[in-house]
Amino acid sequence: MKRKEFFLMKKQVYNPFLPIYECVPDGEPHVFGDRVYLYGSHDKEGGETFCMLDYTTYSAPVTDLSDWRCEGTIYRADQDPAYPTDRKFMYAPDVVQGNDGRFYLYYCMSGRAGFGGYNGPISVAVSDSPAGPFRYLGFVHYPDGSPMLNYICFDPGVINDDGTIRIYYGTWSDEALDKDFPNHEEAIQTVMQRYHKSRNEVLQTEGSVMGPCTVTVGDDMLTVTSEPRHIIPAYPIGTSFEEHPFFEASSIRKIGGKYYFIYSSWQNHELCYATSDLPDRDFVFGGTIVSNGDVGYHGRSEKDRLNMTGTTHGSIECINGQWYVFYHRLTHKSDYSRQACAEPITILPDGSIPQVEITSCGLNGKPLHGTGTYPAVIACNITNGHMPHGSNKIYTDSFPNATHCGEDRFIGEIQDGTMLGYKYFAFSGAKEIGVQYRGSCNGKFVVSDNMDGKNIVAEIPVAPADAWTESRAPLHISDGTHPLYLFYRGDGEAAVKELYLA
Known part of the structure; x- marks a missing residue:
């Protein structure tokens, strides 16, 4: 029996919920019509670096989360004009439906193990179907056509907020913790080289070139219509984010009029969330949703992690009336072969999301x-x-x-x-x-x-x-x-x- 046929005949679903040979990390789940689509990066099973394969998408009926089907390759790295320069691999993407009804794929190119990345724009591809295939459209740019490179273009998450297209992006490193950073030449050089920024950008950018940011684009899905800005201070000391600073993996949801910003913290193994009544400011730390080592669950410490931990990236989605968190786990003793997992979550009346335990049954809805x-x-x-x-x-x-x-x-x-x-x-x-x-x-x-x-x-x-x-x-x-x-x-x-x- 072929692997795909066996998978589609299953009557229940477990974690990882895609075929056990498949590695789709950085999951962004979206319900379009009567199906839920999982967009993500694409690792090679037993790979040597992050995101070695072209984007693929899986989808399932919202009424049967055991019936995932592969939609095939939806977009290839060689469709981006930057390929095959030092930006050869496509990192975590997101997809949004535009005001014209079409579907837009936002992503950033990067280099092997992250090196050679951080210096390109946010690229965009378009399709008439959420299942693809997508074709290259362009990159996020200012009205004069120059690329939008403010802060660090990395891990874009996108939302159609009642007709306004909002992009969230960015990354962070521990240099942001140094209040005396402007006087530390070695740290300045490190940031300049890692993020391909000039000295003036590094020292003069308000609040730091690092941290989570947002920007809006027009109906063409490319042209910037607002100045990019931080949504959370890049320097977290003294804020609600001090214990769980932003690292990467920006994702955004709007629930009951409140904005939920989901992100991977500096701890790296956990997905956290922050909330605000506004889309571009005043976010307050909410808590941890899930850790791929169950760290923090019922007080579990990092030294007592229940798995090898490492990068995580994902988001939340309401599917047929139930909210879920999608995340990934590590395999092959590396960060390079990550597999999609999911768990049901509860959003309490006060808007908070208690941390959930990682399980084998995940989307099954029952043991x-x-x-x-x-x-x-x-x-x-x-x-x-x-x-x-x-x-x-x-x-x-x-x-x-x-x-x-x-x-x-x-x-x-x-x-x-x-x-x-x-x-x-x-x-x-x-x-x-x-x-x-x-x-x-x-x-x-x-x-x-x-x-x-x-x-x-x-x-x-x-x-x-x-x-x-x-x-x-x-x-x-x-x-x-x-x-x-x-x-x-x-x-x-x-x-x-x-x-x-x-």
Whole structure:
């Protein structure tokens, strides 16, 4: 059976919710008509840098979020005139419907691992359909045709605000924390080189060249109609953003007359939000929506992260009456193979959004069936107790991770003390659990329905195996909704490809 056919026949959906070989990070979900479309960057599975592939889009009926289909390649990097200069890769995009009914794709080009980027304009492509294909239209510019390069053009998010097209963009680095920055020549040179700005721009731009900004464009979707301005101070000390400063990943939503600015904080693993009654000022920090390591959830500290953490980018969308947050997780021990995930969220009557837990069931709307065969890589927690934070590289250290070899997708480098967490399953009469595994392992997977591992519901023995091998054990779990945590206890190293429940 072909991979795509298998995916479309599924009756439930789990995280990651696209095919397990697909890497679409930086997700911007939008409902157009009766379908929700996910726009994002496109990583290569096992890639060597960010965003190596052309843009692709997936969509699903708003009434069935298990039925995602690939719309194919919607836009190619070589359609941009900057290709293939030092700006060769297309970073996080967004799509908005213009006042003419057409659909506009906003994006920025960048270089390998981010180098060579930050010096171009915001590019625009257009299509008659939200599913593409898109064609290059131009770049955001001033009325005289000169490119709009104020501040740092990066990660554009766009909204059609009752006919006004607003673009949000920008990035930030820790030089913005230095109040004495104008007197630190090394820091000045660093900012000039990184962001391709002149000394005058770096020192004379009001409030800093860094930070989140907004600008409006006219009905042609290209021509600037307002001067760009910061929406949040670039210097966060003493503001509500001090503990969660803006880093990148600008996204904007308007809910009940209030503007929600969603962004990736300097912590890098969390999506935060800020709110304002105005679109271009007075934003106040709201909180964290989701962390790809569950950091902050119920007070969890960074050292106790439940996954390798790293870049995140995404947004929120109301689909068929339910709000969701879309984010991404890391695989292959790097920031370069990121996969789309989502969770339902709640917007409280006061407008606040409590942080949500990352799960395996995500868009499913309910727990996963307590019987069946699941890819092991849908584990929402993969940890050995001291997982790293991604930093724009591929790690060579050994630690458990979702990865692939050929057509096999699995969790590899499982050693003594590794925990794999799956949340949640609805059990009814389940009697057996098993794994498909291989490796030099010699021990067992101790299964618990509690993260502390004290309530043991099964023990699955494993022995050295060169080929994929199945091992099953009796499962003693009560009916109802439960998580499952598999703790490896033993020698050697294991890889796990599938999880069985019966």
